[in-house]
Amino acid sequence: MKRDLDALMEARGLDAVVVSGRTHGNPSLVYLLNGAPVSQGIVVKKRGETPVFIHSPIEWDEAKASGLPLVNMARYRFTDILRETGDRLAATVELYRRIFADLGVRGEVGFYGMADQGQSYLFLTALSQAMPEIRVRGEYDENLLEVARATKDADEVARIREVACLTCEVVEETLTFLRRHRVRDETLITGDGSPLTVGQVHRQIYRLLAERGLEASEGLIFAIGADAGVPHNHGRPDDPIRLGQTVVYDIYPRGPSGYFFDLTRTFCLGYAPPEVEKVYRDVAECLEAVIAEVQVGVEARRLQQVACAFFAERGYPTIAGDPETAVGFTHGIGHGLGLAIHEEPVFTDVPSNTRTLQPGHVFTVEPGLYDPGRGYGVRLEDVLWIDESGQVHNLTTLPKTLVVEV
């Protein structure tokens, strides 16, 4: 949580942290800016002090929403510095030298936020050489902002719940939309007698999201049949919606608050083949088995182990047995969820993953079984939250039903 930042900095021996870049696709920056609707910025936080936000001159008004002490970047007259140095890299180093002098930043300084890789390498190498009074630090894995973000406070959980509620509505309304169609030759047909296509359903889902202020900023999955058998296949626009085929519907929209939700349901319209019925039951039971393991202190990787063991025992291939398998359980059991769709905690089953489940964690559990050759895929995904007392809550209220009558 945000209140842990000073302790996390102390544990890492950091005197200050800098988080910068554009806000788009940069959740740690959005986090420190408390979701202020700005396009970019530099946030500097010294240990034990409130972060300072150095904002774009044309965003002085929006910057206020951060609630942070503000410094207008115009004060540094960057174009003048650029004129003096004649080089953008040298100018940026000089800009930071001035900012650090003004804010009294010294010692061990951690750098975070999304930027071009080669550019960051050049900049931090040059800064390190130009400013002997600071030591440039980075973190490769589980960085302090990711760790702080991983445990959500009550306000953040309330925002995630809002998106959860609207996301469930969108899924229900999508089913209502499908049910409104007539059936001919085992295929849904539209008013003009042509088959309803996956592309038309995608369009309808985007409309349902927009009406609720949700954005599918990283896409969505509504895939049928063999396509549903490939975990990240988004669905082919021209595919007709046929009865008796598995539809994997995986939706991960972002709400106006910046927080994401993530939900997957699998269903068949009209009826389900017996093979799919069995697979669906196995996935649903696996989901329950994994959820039953969730409690504070349990190793995160244990959830991946439980899922793999569960499916292996029922005779399915898993990535634990064959990392290249495209049949059976072929992916991770879940991921943290917040200002990014994929964030801490990470559930990878490797010895170096020593993460344990903690109060405040919000994460998905999403077992799935796939067989593209046999034309199906089944995935079910709920979102869990461990509250401050350690109680586990399922934030996904939508029921799970394989067969949707039409």
Place this chain on the structure above:
Amino acid sequence: MKRDLDALMEARGLDAVVVSGRTHGNPSLVYLLNGAPVSQGIVVKKRGETPVFIHSPIEWDEAKASGLPLVNMARYRFTDILRETGDRLAATVELYRRIFADLGVRGEVGFYGMADQGQSYLFLTALSQAMPEIRVRGEYDENLLEVARATKDADEVARIREVACLTCEVVEETLTFLRRHRVRDETLITGDGSPLTVGQVHRQIYRLLAERGLEASEGLIFAIGADAGVPHNHGRPDDPIRLGQTVVYDIYPRGPSGYFFDLTRTFCLGYAPPEVEKVYRDVAECLEAVIAEVQVGVEARRLQQVACAFFAERGYPTIAGDPETAVGFTHGIGHGLGLAIHEEPVFTDVPSNTRTLQPGHVFTVEPGLYDPGRGYGVRLEDVLWIDESGQVHNLTTLPKTLVVEV
């Protein structure tokens, strides 16, 4: 253009480039992947050779859309490497060592793509130490992918035109929506007699975008009155829509192809105050004056100079005179547009900006005048394209009209 990549690599003395990361918010990766609908990847291109795409195991199907030779990341058994090294940084270095060995990558290697800054610094420093047979290279400014992306080929321009056409439709439909409302006390009112608000208009715009497959992935601006006087103010949801006030409507959606468009119009409903009429005329004439300067070989910074000189001569403050001004012309004259909203060319007026306008460039021209204290802002924005023969095309077909009758 993509076909220039080998020449750009040669000019920089690069033997190979690596572009990696998640695709979200990572336009150079999306560019090399030809828009394939994957979530992440590593692309390695040796000079004179086709790029190779090392893709996620669960995206083997979507990866095909890149049209590139594919390598399944599962082949490298990363979790086994992680087990051996016990550390994610060391494991990633080892992964790259194996990839480079397989692909015969040696010499000068440039690294690109969005990632956490401190993480990139650690990774590239460690890789540099672990692999003496390569030299790690980055670029701070105008990197080769940005330069390649800046000049669009015919196919890219066709995609931008598609988004342009749909974006113009959305703006026209928004005006139709506004006109459908009755007026009471100089305020638009809804069917139930309550004032129409900026928030309701935002919602309607998102619906219009969704119906056309467009995403406002970085937001949109529909701001009225004093809010319109602050360039990046998105509009306050509770503000009522009143007659005679400037509305700045700036919309920058992304189409399904991944390409953006960017369009700004300013209007007043019912009537415009004389002061606003004059300011609007000055902005419209500035836009024409800047467009008249556009031709191949002209320095990009010249457009910024022309706009500042134009406004200064008519008595307005500009950032050329006062970098901190919040009144007058307070921002840049434009920016390149493509797979990112802001990309090359850059128009900043500094001596180090030696960019010149080139065939294939697609960029905005967006003069504006603001006075939040007097409650208005006016901005007009068109998108220009310089074709291969050097002819300049205005891709924004929407007319400019200050007063919208209601």
